[in-house]
Amino acid sequence: MKRIKIGMLVFPGFQLLDIAGPKDAFAEVKVLSKGECEYDMMTVGTTRGTVQSSSGLTTVPDRTIFDTCPEFDTIIVPGGLGIFDAFDDPALSDWLRVQHRQCRRVSAICNGLFALGSAGLLDNKTVTTHWMDVPRLASTFPKARIEPDQIFVRDGRIYTTAGVTAGIDLSLAMIEDDFGRQMALDVAKYLIVYLRRAGGQSQFSPLLETQASPGSQTVEVQQYMLENLHVGHTVASLAEHVHMSARNLSRIFSKDCGITPMTFLANARIDAARRYLEATELPLREIARRCGFDDTDGFRRTFLRRLQINPAEYRDRFRSKTMHEKVG
CATH class of the missing domain: 1.10.10.60 (Homeodomain-like)
Structure with missing residues (x-):
């Protein structure tokens, strides 16, 4: 049986769907392959004890960044409002740099890539994030090359996505890399989602944010x-x-x-x-x-x-x- 070990980071205020969506997608691989393929998933907390998501639901991580962890094939960093309190933690940055050296791929969903940026992993990389966070990302990490309308971007071993449900797009892309297009398609059918979503984030973001303020000459x-x-x-x-x-x-x-x-x-x-x-x-x-x-x-x-x-x-x-x- 082929088994791939995935570490999923969790921090106070993380977006629950960023973890739950990919976990469900990855879990279906074992079911649909009748046990021939499997993702071994482990949550890794940035703090000890329970971690509360942005929706209020809590999880107890399997490990923390301060514990000895197994050698992961893949790291997934979720987004969420809590990332802005966590992303520049030196302990987290050190942990991500170690994982980047050891892992086959490191990924971030939504604004989770701020943690990758703080660890120096976005320099000269082409990335994407939720359209609302693009200006802040550009000012915080000017060496990153941002594709603001993309739902999913892969640059070498760094994978980044747009917001929230784009974590499922990320997991399907990884399943296709690992176990082939047919398996990814079968999982997508089971979840009733598109294997490849047409279009970019401009479908969902306001196109008229540039309207002038009241009283402006324009x-x-x-x-x-x-x-x-x-x-x-x-x-x-x-x-x-x-x-x-x-x-x-x-x-x-x-x-x-x-x-x-x-x-x-x-x-x-x-x-x-x-x-x-x-x-x-x-x-x-x-x-x-x-x-x-x-x-x-x-x-x-x-x-x-x-x-x-x-x-x-x-x-x-x-x-x-x-x-x-x-x-x-």
């Missing part, structure tokens, strides 16, 4: 764009609407929002298209028209390029159970 032009997405705007036409020069509008808009007016418009059009796909049965050509795309083909290409999923697939996956004919 609020009027943003509101005008949002109410008239179907119009073929240019920087010059937008500037004329708010009685500015095109150069001055671009300067003020970029200062207030961090992006150009035309980038904001492109984001707004995609966001509106998402809402139509989720909440209506409007045909694609009508959605394209309402959102300011030249034609249906251009709409499909832009949507696919931005979200890595085409409009029809997005509608099938995310549309509301109670569908209305129109929104807005």
